[in-house]
Amino acid sequence: MSFMDKAKDFADKHDKQVDQGIDKAGDQVDERTGNKHSSQIDKGVDAAQQHTGAGDTQP
Secondary structure (H helix, E strand, O other): OOHHHHHHHHHHHOHHHHHHHHHHHHHHHHHHOOOOOHHHHHHHHHHHHHOOOOOOOOO
């Protein structure tokens, strides 16, 4: 099994944790850019979360 297959399998099995990690990373980027690009960062976070596991599990 390749690294990418293992990563995809992990994301499928742990969707909630992966989505939370993506959300935290987005918050960090937003903070470090002085909240200047919040809407673009939010769109990127949403898109990334939709491509992991069953999709976006955040409320």
